[in-house]
Amino acid sequence: MGKVTATYLVHDKKGNLNKKAEDIALGLTVGSWTNLPQLEKDQLEKHKGTVESVTELESDSAADQYLGSSRTKGLLKISYPAANFSPDLPAILTTVFGKLSLDGEIKLVDLELGKSLAQQFPGPKFGVDGIREKLDVYNRPLVMSIFKGVLGKDLEFFKEQLRQQSLGGVDLVKDDEILFENPLTPFEERITAAKQVLSETETITGEKTLYAVNLTGRSRNLRDKARRAVELGANALLFNVLSYGPDILQELAEDKEISVPIMAHPALAGAAGSSALYGISYSVLLGKILRWSGADLGLFPSPYGSVALKREEALGISNALTEESAVHRAAFPVPSAGIHPGLVPQLFSDFGINSVINAGGGIHGHPDGAAGGARAFRQAVDAAVSGVSLDVAALTNKELGTALELWGGVAAK
Amino acid sequence: MGKVTATYLVHDKKGNLNKKAEDIALGLTVGSWTNLPQLEKDQLEKHKGTVESVTELESDSAADQYLGSSRTKGLLKISYPAANFSPDLPAILTTVFGKLSLDGEIKLVDLELGKSLAQQFPGPKFGVDGIREKLDVYNRPLVMSIFKGVLGKDLEFFKEQLRQQSLGGVDLVKDDEILFENPLTPFEERITAAKQVLSETETITGEKTLYAVNLTGRSRNLRDKARRAVELGANALLFNVLSYGPDILQELAEDKEISVPIMAHPALAGAAGSSALYGISYSVLLGKILRWSGADLGLFPSPYGSVALKREEALGISNALTEESAVHRAAFPVPSAGIHPGLVPQLFSDFGINSVINAGGGIHGHPDGAAGGARAFRQAVDAAVSGVSLDVAALTNKELGTALELWGGVAAK
Numbered sequence: 001m002g003k004v005t006a007t008y009l010v011h012d013k014k015g016n017l018n019k020k021a022e023d024i025a026l027g028l029t030v031g032s033w034t035n036l037p038q039l040e041k042d043q044l045e046k047h048k049g050t051v052e053s054v055t056e057l058e059s060d061s062a063a064d065q066y067l068g069s070s071r072t073k074g075l076l077k078i079s080y081p082a083a084n085f086s087p088d089l090p091a092i093l094t095t096v097f098g099k100l101s102l103d104g105e106i107k108l109v110d111l112e113l114g115k116s117l118a119q120q121f122p123g124p125k126f127g128v129d130g131i132r133e134k135l136d137v138y139n140r141p142l143v144m145s146i147f148k149g150v151l152g153k154d155l156e157f158f159k160e161q162l163r164q165q166s167l168g169g170v171d172l173v174k175d176d177e178i179l180f181e182n183p184l185t186p187f188e189e190r191i192t193a194a195k196q197v198l199s200e201t202e203t204i205t206g207e208k209t210l211y212a213v214n215l216t217g218r219s220r221n222l223r224d225k226a227r228r229a230v231e232l233g234a235n236a237l238l239f240n241v242l243s244y245g246p247d248i249l250q251e252l253a254e255d256k257e258i259s260v261p262i263m264a265h266p267a268l269a270g271a272a273g274s275s276a277l278y279g280i281s282y283s284v285l286l287g288k289i290l291r292w293s294g295a296d297l298g299l300f301p302s303p304y305g306s307v308a309l310k311r312e313e314a315l316g317i318s319n320a321l322t323e324e325s326a327v328h329r330a331a332f333p334v335p336s337a338g339i340h341p342g343l344v345p346q347l348f349s350d351f352g353i354n355s356v357i358n359a360g361g362g363i364h365g366h367p368d369g370a371a372g373g374a375r376a377f378r379q380a381v382d383a384a385v386s387g388v389s390l391d392v393a394a395l396t397n398k399e400l401g402t403a404l405e406l407w408g409g410v411a412a413k
Numbered sequence: 414m415g416k417v418t419a420t421y422l423v424h425d426k427k428g429n430l431n432k433k434a435e436d437i438a439l440g441l442t443v444g445s446w447t448n449l450p451q452l453e454k455d456q457l458e459k460h461k462g463t464v465e466s467v468t469e470l471e472s473d474s475a476a477d478q479y480l481g482s483s484r485t486k487g488l489l490k491i492s493y494p495a496a497n498f499s500p501d502l503p504a505i506l507t508t509v510f511g512k513l514s515l516d517g518e519i520k521l522v523d524l525e526l527g528k529s530l531a532q533q534f535p536g537p538k539f540g541v542d543g544i545r546e547k548l549d550v551y552n553r554p555l556v557m558s559i560f561k562g563v564l565g566k567d568l569e570f571f572k573e574q575l576r577q578q579s580l581g582g583v584d585l586v587k588d589d590e591i592l593f594e595n596p597l598t599p600f601e602e603r604i605t606a607a608k609q610v611l612s613e614t615e616t617i618t619g620e621k622t623l624y625a626v627n628l629t630g631r632s633r634n635l636r637d638k639a640r641r642a643v644e645l646g647a648n649a650l651l652f653n654v655l656s657y658g659p660d661i662l663q664e665l666a667e668d669k670e671i672s673v674p675i676m677a678h679p680a681l682a683g684a685a686g687s688s689a690l691y692g693i694s695y696s697v698l699l700g701k702i703l704r705w706s707g708a709d710l711g712l713f714p715s716p717y718g719s720v721a722l723k724r725e726e727a728l729g730i731s732n733a734l735t736e737e738s739a740v741h742r743a744a745f746p747v748p749s750a751g752i753h754p755g756l757v758p759q760l761f762s763d764f765g766i767n768s769v770i771n772a773g774g775g776i777h778g779h780p781d782g783a784a785g786g787a788r789a790f791r792q793a794v795d796a797a798v799s800g801v802s803l804d805v806a807a808l809t810n811k812e813l814g815t816a817l818e819l820w821g822g823v824a825a826k
Contacts, residue, residue: 028591031562047565066479084564086593088631090656095591098653098680102687103720149444151497152457178441178508180499218501219632219660240511243503245658247632267511272684274515274691279684307516 002114005052005079006096011063011071011105011277017054021076025049028095029084047084052077063277067105075109087120089246089289097280109281111288115327121292122253123328126261128354131296131332134235134261135171135208140385141353143377144172144334145370146360151176154184159193161370165363166201166209168374172297172356174238175214177265187213187225188232195233212236212263219248226258236261239295242268242285246293253294263334264295273313282313287320290331295321297332297356304346304410305338311350318351334358340407341400344380345390357381367402376403415527418465418492419509424476424484424518424690430467434489438462441508442497460497465490476690480518488522500533502659502702510693522694524701528740534705535666536741539674541767544709544745547648547674548584548621553798554766556790557585557747558783559773564589567597572606574783578776579614579622581787585710585769587651588627590678600626600638601645608646625649625676632661639671649674652708655681655698659706666707674709676747682713686726695726700733703744708734710745710769715760717823718751724763731764747771753820754813757793758803770794780815789816 012020026033029049036044055075064070078096085091097108113121124130132138145165150158165173181187194211202208215226215237222244226237241249241264252258266286272279273286286300298321303311318333333355335347340362347357357377366373376399383393383400390409394401425433439446442462449457468488477483491509498504510521526534537543545551558578563571578586594600607624615621628639628650635657639650654662654677665671679699685692686699699713711734716724731746746768748760753775760770770790779786789812796806796813803822807814 030564044565062479062481066475068475083595084591084593086630088629090632090653091593091629093656094653094678094680097684098590098656098678099720101681101683102679102714102722103683105687106683108684151443152460177511178497180497180504182496216501216504217499218664219503219658220636220664223633240503240507243506243511243658244660245632245656247657248661251631251633265507265511266515267507268514270514270516270519271510271521271692274518275688278687279692301515307512309515 002082002116003079004082004092004096004114004117005077005112006108007075007077007110009073009075009107009109011060011067011073013069013071013104015072017056017072017074017076018051021051021054021078024076024100025051025078028100029080047081049081050079052079071105082114082117087117089250089293105277107275107277107279107281108284111284113292118292118327121328122250122294123291123325124294124296124331125253125259126296127329127331128322129329131210131261134210137171139353140381141348141351142171142332142356143169143374143381144174144356144358145170145363145374146174146358147176147179148360148364150179150185151182152184155189155193158185158190159197162194162197162211163201164370165374166198167205168363168371169205169207169378170209170363170374171207172210172212172236174212174263177214177238177240177267179214180216188228191229191232191234210236210261212238214238216240219244222248223251223255223258226252227255230258230260234260236263238263238265240265240267241290241293241295242266246289249290249295250293261296262294263297264290264299266300269300281316282309283316283320287317291321291328295331297334299334299336299358301337302335302339302343302347303350304343305336307337315350318355322354330354332356341376341380341403342390342407342409344377345384346410348381348384353385362403362407365406366399367406368399372399372402375399415495415529416492417495417505417509417527417530418490418525419521420488420490420523422486422488422520422522424473424480424486426482426484426517428485430469430485430487430489431464434464434467434491437489437513438464438491441513442493460494462494463492465492484518495527495530500530502663502706518690520688520690520692520694521697524697526705531705531740534741535663535707536704536738537707537709537744538666538672539709540742540744541735542742544623544674547623550584552766553794554761554764555584555745555769556582556787556794557587557769557771558583558776558787559587559771560589560592561773561777563592563598564595565597568602568606571598571603572610575607575610575624576614577783578787579611580618581776581784582618582620582791583622583776583787584620585623585625585649587625587676590627590651590653590680592627593629601641604642604645604647623649623674625651627651629653632657635661636664636668636671639665640668643671643673647673649676651676651678653678653680654703654706654708655679659702662703662708663706675707676710677703677708677712679713694729695722696729696733700730704734704741708744710747712747712749712771714750715748715752715756716763717756717759718749720750728763731768735767743767745769754789754793754816755803755820755822757790758797759823761794761797766798775820778819779812780819781812785812785815788812
């Protein structure tokens with residue numbers, strides 16, 4: 001059945017990283033070892049955790065000062081036999097970072113599943129290739145936009161906003177993650193309205209648009225609600241996975257009747273991901289875990305907006321969603337927040353062709369409205385893919401020119 | 414329908430806390446306000462977030478130094494109309510700390526539900542009073558112990574360990590949280606074996622013992638698994654709630670057929686709770702949210718062991734679990750980790766009569782075995798409740814004397 005291997009970043013008080021690693025490897029598995037009788041050792045051998053490596057890092061004086069004592073910084077890599085837990089994420093997370101998460105300055109920075117264990121997880125049902133097939137778009141990053149200000153507005157407002165975004169050429173539109181079940185734009189009515197609008201715009205543009213409706217409510221109802229959404233013609237789902245738990249995402253991904261891509265929103269991720277000393281790294285939290293659980297698209301803050309991750313964190317998530325795997329399809333990385341057309345070359349350079357350019361204000365705030373905003377993004381994407389500078393592209397692309405005037409252009413580093 | 418009120422601790426770069434609070438209150442609800450036409454204002458008024466208070470705190474030079482710039486530290490209290498979300502925790506958490514959790518140095522330190530909203534949550538099904546009734550113990554803190562080293566051992570080992578703990582007089586015994594479904598001690602067999610052992614020990618001691626079996630596996634199976642556990646005679650459940658999500662705990666608590674107390678384990682809580690700058694305070698994470706969701710007992714690290722919380726954090730959790738509420742029963746606080754009999758007066762002084770004294774090594778490491786360890790705890794509890802010092806009590810209580818010799822005694826501060 002294999003094993004799971006966790007890597008921890010520690011800022012340790014006691015200074016003996018080898019002992020700390022050994023204490024963790026035993027403490028989270030068989031408890032103790034050295035003084036056990038041979039008979040018990042034989043019995044427990046297959047359950048014993050293993051220290052894979054211990055790497056001392058250069059000490060971090062800023063952290064030491066903040067923590068008020070000199071610490072030994074290092075990476076501890078420890079593996080846990082799969083015989084110890086059931087093959088589900090709640091069991092794995094409880095094993096590798098349950099009690100341990102409470103034990104001082106320790107951060108879970110990587111998590112690897114052995115192949116047989118990885119095969120217990122579905123991964124994306126569609127992923128990059130499946131979504132490209134649905135959209136029939138293969139040669140560029142996708143463009144996505146976000147509904148703005150639907151809360152408190154009626155279905156006509158919703159429909160008109162969707163129409164404009166789709167006419168402008170976005171590939172995907174998502175609900176705002178804080179739009180829940182409500183009397184003005186109920187879940188089922190948003191789906192049927194969107195289906196009608198998007199079939200109209202497709203006849204005009206010749207392009208498909210996926211609308212990710214926000215799947216919300218009590219856990220027990222999600223599966224049926226998602227199935228019902230698909231029956232009604234929904235073509236994608238948005239899901240606030242961390243406010244439910246990754247196992248719930250996995251259940252949705254495993255359900256064959258929920259035959260549409262699932263977009264994972266990073267809501268709440270900052271609670272565990274923000275600290276350099278504690279918690280779970282974003283590449284694990286928003287990358288690996290969400291891909292294993294079956295997210296087809298994973299949103300995260302880009303390094304460039306007002307709500308921003310560090311560049312290496314954003315790239316770490318993107319890498320985790322897309323890196324070569326013999327088991328799981330690649331998921332689309334969706335760097336988000338504060339994106340305007342001028343950032344497209346940088347995003348393309350960072351995240352590559354298999355990524356999604358996602359904007360809210362950068363679409364809706366365009367002087368020519370959401371349709372103009374969407375066109376400006378498509379123009380910027382075409383320029384980036386062709387290696388044409390935005391300034392040059394703007395000469396023959398009006399909406400892009402307007403966007404660059406408003407927000408400026410950023411050359412890729 | 415009321416509102417939810419969140420309090421955030423911020424270390425803000427820009428120095429204008431009032432503006433920051435206003436930006437949050439609008440940004441997480443209606444988006445913008447000042448420049449809206451009156452018609453839209455009328456339409457959106459009931460969805461608009463409200464800044465309840467802004468309190469600047471003394472600046473924290475250690476944090477400033479660590480963060481590399483001078484920050485304005487403060488508490489922002491913001492309320493969100495319940496009209497904006499469905500009355501479930503995933504929606505509430507996404508609303509108050511979804512995107513916001515990713516926005517720099519911000520920590521969710523308090524969360525309050527208006528009464529009508531609070532009534533949407535079950536709270537503990539049994540709580541302090543219900544568990545006392547089950548045990549017929551009213552006049553002292555309860556004593557609990559933890560199985561040790563069951564992983565890789567067979568059912569006979571499990572039964573003998575349970576017997577010793579119960580004979581010594583513990584009120585509750587819990588599985589290790591890292592004991593999952595396994596061939597040597599399967600879930601259902603642990604339940605039936607425990608039922609038999611505990612009915613035998615009850616005839617000897619005249620006292621009941623609750624055994625909290627670890628409810629694990631895939632989310633979709635938990636309800637049926639818990640119901641089956643109850644049918645088989647389980648009298649309590651242990652649940653790693655944060656590796657699933659609080660809504661799953663709530664579903665278990667709401668199920669009338671799951672008619673046994675649920676003990677919430679704090680596994681993973683450190684990921685969001687450890688940092689002073691980011692995440693969610695323990696009083697919210699392990700206190701309020703778990704009580705609303707229906708935990709009857711809430712475990713957390715005591716301030717006194719090797720894995721320890723700050724004293725004010727531990728007291729904050731305990732207070733959140735027990736404070737007067739017109740809506741929800743009080744849950745038992747269970748300060749844990751590194752507890753030995755010598756700490757009982759301090760724990761009694763901190764957490765009061767309605768708490769659970771919980772030990773692993775402090776029970777099993779007793780020279781007279783687990784039964785002796787349990788007796789030492791019961792003796793220490795009786796002494797603390799009667800206001801007798803442990804030293805005096807040890808004169809007539811052999812096991813307590815042995816424990817104090819080994820671990821020492823700590824007078825309550």
